[in-house]
Amino acid sequence: xxxxxxxxxxxxxxxxxxxxxxxxxxxxxxxxxxxxxxxxxxxxxxxxxxxxxxxxxxxxxxxxxxxxxxxxxxxxxxxxxxxxxxxxxxxxxxxxxxxxxxxxxxxxxxxxxxxxxxxxxxxxxxxxxxxxxxxxxxxxxxxxxxxxxxxxxxxxxxxxxxxxxxxxxxxxxxxxxxxxxxxxxxxxxxxxxxxxxxxxxxxxxxxxxxxxxxxxxxxxxxxxxxxxxxxxxxxxxxxxxxxxxxxxxxxxxxxxxxxxxxxxxxxxxxxxxxxxxxxxxxxxxxxxxxxxxxxxxxxxxxxxxxxxxxxxxxxxxxxxxxxxxxxxxxxxxxxxxxxxxxxxxxxxxxxxxxxxxxxxxxxxxxxxxxxxxxxxxxxxxxxxxxxxxxxxxxxxxxxxxxxxxxxxxxxxxxxxxxxxxxxxxxxxxxxxxxxxxxxxxxxxxx
Numbered sequence: 001x002x003x004x005x006x007x008x009x010x011x012x013x014x015x016x017x018x019x020x021x022x023x024x025x026x027x028x029x030x031x032x033x034x035x036x037x038x039x040x041x042x043x044x045x046x047x048x049x050x051x052x053x054x055x056x057x058x059x060x061x062x063x064x065x066x067x068x069x070x071x072x073x074x075x076x077x078x079x080x081x082x083x084x085x086x087x088x089x090x091x092x093x094x095x096x097x098x099x100x101x102x103x104x105x106x107x108x109x110x111x112x113x114x115x116x117x118x119x120x121x122x123x124x125x126x127x128x129x130x131x132x133x134x135x136x137x138x139x140x141x142x143x144x145x146x147x148x149x150x151x152x153x154x155x156x157x158x159x160x161x162x163x164x165x166x167x168x169x170x171x172x173x174x175x176x177x178x179x180x181x182x183x184x185x186x187x188x189x190x191x192x193x194x195x196x197x198x199x200x201x202x203x204x205x206x207x208x209x210x211x212x213x214x215x216x217x218x219x220x221x222x223x224x225x226x227x228x229x230x231x232x233x234x235x236x237x238x239x240x241x242x243x244x245x246x247x248x249x250x251x252x253x254x255x256x257x258x259x260x261x262x263x264x265x266x267x268x269x270x271x272x273x274x275x276x277x278x279x280x281x282x283x284x285x286x287x288x289x290x291x292x293x294x295x296x297x298x299x300x301x302x303x304x305x306x307x308x309x310x311x312x313x314x315x316x317x318x319x320x321x322x323x324x325x326x327x328x329x330x331x332x333x334x335x336x337x338x339x340x341x342x343x344x345x346x347x348x349x350x351x352x353x354x355x356x357x358x359x360x361x362x363x364x365x366x367x368x369x370x371x372x373x374x375x376x377x378x379x380x381x382x383x384x385x386x387x388x389x390x391x392x393x394x395x396x397x398x399x400x401x402x403x404x405x406x407x408x409x410x411x412x413x414x415x416x417x418x419x420x421x422x423x424x425x426x427x428x429x430x431x432x433x434x435x436x437x438x439x440x441x442x443x444x445x446x
Contacts (some may be wrong), residue, residue: 311406384440
């Protein structure tokens with residue numbers, strides 16, 4: 001008897017505890033043949049997809065070009081009304097160079113661009129002279145992606161999300177939010193919150209040359225150009241060394257939308273496949289290698305994704321109390337992961353109540369009470385004044401009576417780990433470091 005299709009992939013994932021998949025969806029010729037979620041993630045969750053957002057930004061640019069708002073060869077200094085004394089190399093940068101990240105810069109401009117007030121970010125980018133001739137080299141450049149959003153805003157009168165919604169998102173059935181900067185602009189280079197179906201849907205639209213259910217949504221010829229190799233890449237990891245298109249990476253076959261910690265949509269036109277993934281690990285090359293190895297057998301199966309790991313509960317310990325701030329413990333971070341700054345937590349306490357555990361803490365100055373049922377994930381809201389942040393909690397005490405708590409922020413790929421000792425000690429660390437910073441109030445789709 002034949003093995004169930006897709007079974008080998010799930011078995012292989014089980015052999016790699018460093019990989020944490022949250023959602024997996026496979027479309028074959030536009031039909032869903034596999035859709036799985038790992039508890040506590042569920043259908044409808046809209047996690048942050050980090051740089052996979054860039055493909056949505058590029059799609060908005062393609063639409064604006066198709067509407068005649070500007071052209072690929074237009075200089076950005078003209079489109080952004082730059083000062084007349086702009087640097088000569090900056091003056092050569094076109095929309096094409098922003099899209100392909102071939103501006104001639106040799107390092108990302110985002111830190112220098114965002115160092116000052118947000119009202120001046122555009123001018124700050126235009127003040128950064130490219131170190132190499134424009135068009136001569138690729139560097140991953142988040143600042144360039146931000147400017148794509150600015151072009152859309154200035155020349156359509158709408159921000160990225162509002163512009164995309166009637167043209168692409170609504171026809172595809174995608175519900176999304178986009179994180180904004182301090183003056184309310186969609187970030188462009190990151191910040192999109194969308195479910196795995198939304199990632200797959202944009203991938204399918206691109207696979208079908210911008211046509212959805214017989215209706216052309218994207219300008220004719222745009223997808224062919226946007227998803228072709230525009231510039232060579234020189235990256236240390238092999239999967240990122242195959243070239244770059246317009247805000248998408250070239251792959252062994254086809255291309256992919258690509259966000260930090262494994263937010264992917266692999267688009268394989270020659271195989272009629274789209275594979276969308278949401279996950280949480282830095283060793284994404286390992287994940288990609290496994291997907292490629294088992295690509296021929298991806299399809300419907302009774303198997304599923306393993307739940308995000310839950311701490312086992314020995315039943316020992318009844319009360320845990322820690323006064324003061326909760327410090328970062330770098331030993332709680334997985335091997336190979338970056339150690340990020342701690343969350344603002346203090347005054348943490350927990351106690352058993354019947355079959356459950358109640359967790360009290362002060363998060364970013366707000367008193368919070370959460371409930372945990374050992375052995376399972378429990379979804380609820382972390383209430384920070386008028387803000388509700390979706391979370392899922394699991395907890396258990398080890399044989400020494402130390403309580404281990406996991407807070408999954410289901411609108412992101414991120415999990416916060418807490419450790420409360422019977423001796424009054426406490427520590428914390430992130431599963432993967434939030435690139436937008438450790439603010440808990442920001443860990444939501446809004």
